[in-house]
Amino acid sequence: MEPANYTLVTEFVLTGLSQTREVQLVLFAIFLVFYLFILPGNILIICTIRLDPHLTSPMYFLLANLAFLDIWYSSITAPKMLVDFFVERKIISFGGCIAQLFFLHFVGASEMFLLTVMAFDRYAAICRPLHYATIMNRRLCCILVALSWMGGFVHSIIQVILIVRLPFCGPNELDSYFCDITQVVRIACANTFPEELVMIFSSGLISVVCFIALLISYAFLLAMLKKHSSSGESTSRAISTCYSHITILVLMFGPSIYIYARPFDSFSLDKVVSVFHTVIFPLLNPIIYTLRNKEVKTAMRKLVTDIFYVKRS
Numbered sequence: 001m002e003p004a005n006y007t008l009v010t011e012f013v014l015t016g017l018s019q020t021r022e023v024q025l026v027l028f029a030i031f032l033v034f035y036l037f038i039l040p041g042n043i044l045i046i047c048t049i050r051l052d053p054h055l056t057s058p059m060y061f062l063l064a065n066l067a068f069l070d071i072w073y074s075s076i077t078a079p080k081m082l083v084d085f086f087v088e089r090k091i092i093s094f095g096g097c098i099a100q101l102f103f104l105h106f107v108g109a110s111e112m113f114l115l116t117v118m119a120f121d122r123y124a125a126i127c128r129p130l131h132y133a134t135i136m137n138r139r140l141c142c143i144l145v146a147l148s149w150m151g152g153f154v155h156s157i158i159q160v161i162l163i164v165r166l167p168f169c170g171p172n173e174l175d176s177y178f179c180d181i182t183q184v185v186r187i188a189c190a191n192t193f194p195e196e197l198v199m200i201f202s203s204g205l206i207s208v209v210c211f212i213a214l215l216i217s218y219a220f221l222l223a224m225l226k227k228h229s230s231s232g233e234s235t236s237r238a239i240s241t242c243y244s245h246i247t248i249l250v251l252m253f254g255p256s257i258y259i260y261a262r263p264f265d266s267f268s269l270d271k272v273v274s275v276f277h278t279v280i281f282p283l284l285n286p287i288i289y290t291l292r293n294k295e296v297k298t299a300m301r302k303l304v305t306d307i308f309y310v311k312r313s
Contacts, residue, residue: 048299076104102156155206
């Protein structure tokens with residue numbers, strides 16, 4: 001059998017979110033305003049938790065890590081998307097595509113594992129309150145966060161290895177505004193069924209299993225809390241925290257399941273879901289959590305007031 005004569009693809013062409021100039025300008029304005037308003041909010045959350053001596057609980061340490069990952073995750077695709085609104089021919093090099101794909105799955109998977117750690121933290125706080133400080137000590141928190149990052153790295157490396165092994169000989173147009181496995185696999189000049197199966201298993205199935213397991217765990221915690229609903233403000237605060245976590249789970253896992261837990265065929269909703277998955281929801285996650293947390297809101301107001309006072313002085 002003669003070896004296939006493949007032409008090396010050195011770049012990919014992105015179709016973007018729209019081909020209409022007016023629509024592109026409107027989308028640019030919307031995403032730029034959103035990005036510039038919400039991004040500093042997430043940075044403020046990290047600074048507040050870092051600087052306020054009262055926010056030393058493991059829960060806040062994990063929240064700061066979540067905010068950092070969400071800033072990173074949205075910044076993988078958003079800056080290039082904004083620049084490409086003014087570029088007629090939207091291209092990305094092969095190496096740039098692989099790098100974007102790697103960091104997207106590295107950070108995304110790390111965040112999923114971190115959400116699992118946050119669920120364990122809530123379990124320890126609610127079910128083992130007397131031993132909470134001992135169980136969730138700073139050393140264990142750092143280890144669990146490091147394991148989340150390590151798990152994300154391993155997951156991402158698997159996706160990259162599967163992609164770089166594929167031959168690309170013909171069409172190099174990706175029907176999206178960024179590089180992801182679901183688009184790149186479609187234009188490979190080979191039978192990609194085995195690779196697609198592994199990707200669906202490693203990305204989609206894991207998302208589904210983690211999502212269901214986390215929902216069950218939070219349902220269990222809420223049931224326990226509502227049994228002790230007469231315990232006062234601390235129980236109400238714990239219930240509010242659990243609802244915030246569940247909201248973040250739905251926002252994080254819902255689009256991920258839609259994108260990865262099915263065959264990589266093209267659907268009309270793909271771009272819309274991708275925008276929410278890679279830009280909107282990641283930036284909103286820490287904000288949603290913070291809006292239901294009185295301690296963080298109070299500390300943020302104090303930090304902003306102190307900064308403003310120093311500037312005035």
